[in-house]
Amino acid sequence: MANKKISVIIPCYNVSMFVDRCMESLEKQTIGIENLEIILINDASKDATLGKLLLWEMKYPDNIIVIPLQENVMQGAARNIARDYCTAEYIAYLDADDWILPNAFEKIYRVARQNNAEIVNYLSKKVFVGPDKDDPTTKSKYPDRFVEVHNPQERFEFFMNDCPLRRGCWDKLFRRDFVMEHDLRFAEGVFDEESLFTNPAYMHFKRIYLLNEYLHRYYQNPISSTYNLMADTKRRDDNAKTWMQTYQIAKADGTLETDHVLMEWFFVLNYFIYSFQFAADRNIPFDAASVNKMQRTVKELFPDFRKNPGLLRIESNRVLLDMIDMPVDESNIEEYNHAWSVIEDEKKRLQVEAEMREFNLRPLS
Numbered sequence: 001m002a003n004k005k006i007s008v009i010i011p012c013y014n015v016s017m018f019v020d021r022c023m024e025s026l027e028k029q030t031i032g033i034e035n036l037e038i039i040l041i042n043d044a045s046k047d048a049t050l051g052k053l054l055l056w057e058m059k060y061p062d063n064i065i066v067i068p069l070q071e072n073v074m075q076g077a078a079r080n081i082a083r084d085y086c087t088a089e090y091i092a093y094l095d096a097d098d099w100i101l102p103n104a105f106e107k108i109y110r111v112a113r114q115n116n117a118e119i120v121n122y123l124s125k126k127v128f129v130g131p132d133k134d135d136p137t138t139k140s141k142y143p144d145r146f147v148e149v150h151n152p153q154e155r156f157e158f159f160m161n162d163c164p165l166r167r168g169c170w171d172k173l174f175r176r177d178f179v180m181e182h183d184l185r186f187a188e189g190v191f192d193e194e195s196l197f198t199n200p201a202y203m204h205f206k207r208i209y210l211l212n213e214y215l216h217r218y219y220q221n222p223i224s225s226t227y228n229l230m231a232d233t234k235r236r237d238d239n240a241k242t243w244m245q246t247y248q249i250a251k252a253d254g255t256l257e258t259d260h261v262l263m264e265w266f267f268v269l270n271y272f273i274y275s276f277q278f279a280a281d282r283n284i285p286f287d288a289a290s291v292n293k294m295q296r297t298v299k300e301l302f303p304d305f306r307k308n309p310g311l312l313r314i315e316s317n318r319v320l321l322d323m324i325d326m327p328v329d330e331s332n333i334e335e336y337n338h339a340w341s342v343i344e345d346e347k348k349r350l351q352v353e354a355e356m357r358e359f360n361l362r363p364l365s
Contacts, residue, residue, distance in 0.1 A: 004037040004063075004088035005109050007176065010096050011041045011078035016048040018097035018221065021131065023056050025099035031106040038064045039082040044072040049096075076186035076193030079169075083179070091176050093169040097221045099131055101138065104215035108173045115146050117209040118178040119201060121164060124171040124216040131217070140212040147208050152259045155203075159262060160310055164210060165202060167270070169194050171216050174201065182253075187245055190238035199246045199266060203255040236275075236284045240294060243271035247301065264302045265310035272298050273320050277347060280340040288333045295324050319343070 008026060012019055027033055040057070042050045050068060057064045065085055069078065079093065090112060094100065104122070112120045127134055142164070149155045159165070174184075182204050187196040250256040250263050272294055279286060298305060305324070311317050320343065328336050 005031065005035040006090045006092050006105055006173070007037040007039060007086035007088035008092050008094055009039050009041070009079055009082040009086070010094050011043055011075045011082070012045060012049050012053060012096045013043040013072065013075075013078075014045045014047045014049060015096035016045070016052055018219070019049060019052050022094065022096050022099050025102070025131070026094075028102045029100075029105045030103045031109060033060060033063055036063055036105070037086065037088045039067065039085050040064065041067045041078040041082050042069060043074070043078045044069050074189060074191070074193070076190065076196075077188040079186045079193070079197075080188065083185070086176055089176060091174045091179055092172075095170055095218075097219045098170065099217050099219070101136060101215050101217075107213070107215065108211060111144075111146075111209045111211055112173055112175070115207060115209050117146070117207045118175045118205045119208045120173040120211055121208065122171055122173075122211045122216060123164070123214045124168070124218045125214040126220055127217045128220050130219075134217060138213040138215060140214065142210075142212040144212055145210040147210065149206055149208075152262070155259060156262045156310070159202075159265075160313065164212070165198075167192075167195050167198055169198055170218070172198075178205070187242040190242055191235045192239040192242050195239075195242050195270060196245050196249070199270075200249055200253070200255070202266075203250065203253075203259055203263070233284050236279050236286070237290070239275045239278055240271055243267060243275075244297075247271075261308060261310065264305055264308050267302060268298060268305050268308070268311060268321075268324075272324060276323070276340045277344045280337070280344040281348075283341075285337045286333070288329050288336075291328045291333070291336060295328070298324050 010019075010022065015022075023038075026036060026038060029036065038056075038060075040053045042053055050066075053066045057066045067082060067085065069081070073081075083091070090109065092105070092108075108120050108122055111117070123138075123140055142162070147158055149158060169186075178184075178201075182200055184197050184201055186193040247256070247263075247267060250259075256263050275294070276286065278284075302308075305311065306321060311321060323336075323339070326336065
């Protein structure tokens with residue numbers, strides 16, 4: 001499969017209801033399916049997924065590779081396995097219940113090549129319906145932007161100024177030699193596997209293109225493997241585990257030292273604040289011992305976090321930072337968990353308002 005433009009990695013677990021829809025969106029790409037290398041990892045599915053994947057491989061044997069796994073390894077390990085099969089110039093990631101618009105890869109690849117970008121970030125829209133009922137609008141209120149980063153200060157300023165980059169990998173194109181050079185891999189055995197891949201990428205890129213069009217559709221599938229994991233109380237600490245690995249990578253590759261303020265900002269927001277917001281959103285309580293451990297970790301690794309300009313630039317963050325210093329024991333752990341529930345409710349309200357403004361929607365009366 002040499003000389004392909006984009007390798008598309010798709011982990012598949014019990015997605016027989018959705019995978020054809022995803023694959024049809026790739027079949028319709030205006031860049032031409034002959035320019036795609038599609039790597040489908042069947043993660044020991046228990047339904048008809050493997051059979052459907054093999055049919056697609058039979059249809060396009062020069063463009064599709066099916067990797068059948070005998071044991072379920074979860075998305076992070078599945079993506080890592082698939083990475084070693086990639087031969088194309090760029091790598092994209094797609095979940096099997098999502099899809100992309102027909103001209104997506106043509107646009108993304110063009111701006112990547114024109115700007116010699118290591119990463120192209122495009123926009124994703126949450127949907128609750130299939131492609132037949134989807135609004136194909138791609139317009140965003142933000143203009144496209146090409147950014148070059150030469151030093152830590154420019155990198156910090158980039159992330160502080162309306163940066164659209166998020167934790168996920170499925171709304172980005174990565175140059176393959178960039179991925180290999182920095183050995184970007186996903187966390188394994190956890191649900192929140194993506195930060196271990198994307199955060200180091202953010203710390204190393206020099207050229208990035210922000211294609212501000214909604215080219216990806218993120219389907220809200222209540223029966224997906226990720227959804228079920230996220231609702232599992234045993235997965236409560238997965239995000240924190242991933243971010244401890246992310247910290248260790250930054251320490252080993254030197255970015256913890258060279259980009260200390262940015263890594264401090266990333267770590268406090270993601271390791272601590274996001275972990276509690278995630279749990280509150282799913283009514284998963286923390287015990288006092290776990291809270292104390294996470295509070296100590298932040299203070300030990302970043303003792304001056306309260307001086308971080310990124311954390312202080314938003315007034316509401318001060319309330320969140322207070323949660324790191326708040327004494328917690330068995331007498332007030334319920335209050336502490338409830339406080340995070342209130343914080344999460346307010347965050348979701350603001351997100352809904354932002355999405356309504358972006359898509360010019362009106363609230364229901």
